[in-house]
Amino acid sequence: MVGGPNLLTQLDSEIPAHLQRFADEAGQNAQTVVYLVRDSELIAAFAMADVIREESFRVVDALHDLGIEVAMLTGDSQDVANAVADELGIDTVFAEVLPEDKDEKVQELQDQGKLVGMVGDGVNDAPALTRADVGIAIGSGTDVAVQSADVILVQNNPMDVVRLVKLSKASYRKMQENIVWAAGYNVFAIPLAAGVLAPIGILLSPAVGALLMSLSTVIVAINAQLLRRVDLSIPELPGVTPSTSTQTAD
Secondary structure, eight states: EOOHHHHHHHHHHOOOOOHHHHHHHHHHOOOEEEEEEEEEEEEEEEEEEEOHHHHHHHHHHHHTTTOOOOOEEEOOOOHHHHHHHHHHHHHHEEEEEOOGGHHHHHHHHHHOOOOEEEEEOOOOGGHHHHSSSSEEEEESSOOHHHHOSSSEEESSSSSSHHHHHHHHHHHHHHHHHHHHHHHHHHHHHHHHHTTGGGGOOOOOHHHHHHHHHHHHHHHHHHHGGGGGOOOOOOOOOOTOOOOOEEEEEE
């Protein structure tokens, strides 16, 4: 049988001292240990590590530049999670999280007064995606995750999360600008059209009022179209080399 530490607990198998040292070293190197058991006897251990995608470094750095705190939810051991977080610069780590507990971790962050955006792709992520203020599903993920999310990223590219945040912030700014313009127009143009300043000789003819109304609509539309010019690029990080390795002990 092959499994993690929980398998050894279920089988009540003891870990030899040399394999325990191997497991401890693997944890410090951000490696996950998988055990090979035969007839309830531990005969080998394998240390494996996922390759950290190069763009992950850029994503975390870009999110920090946008003032966003980055948290990681993982079922890996605390040592592995901490090593990955240190390498990527992740702020908060929730390790050894069971699939059904992800929702609770999102709630925990919300209870601290934080707005939470959750990125996930699996069935186990669906409750957390629903709980989050903004659920972001990877398009290549499961149907349940996609249906539970508010936003779907078509490509399996973590950098699209940064682009999504940048575009959202730019859209919000445009909304504010358009509201200010529309409110300003109504505050000044409507009283003029009503003849408030007629006693001092300032009048706004119906033709000019209609022209200004049309101009206001055009300005709002043009301002919204400027979103197409928003810079969604993500700066390169020089000298970044993701680490990965695999070891075996018996």
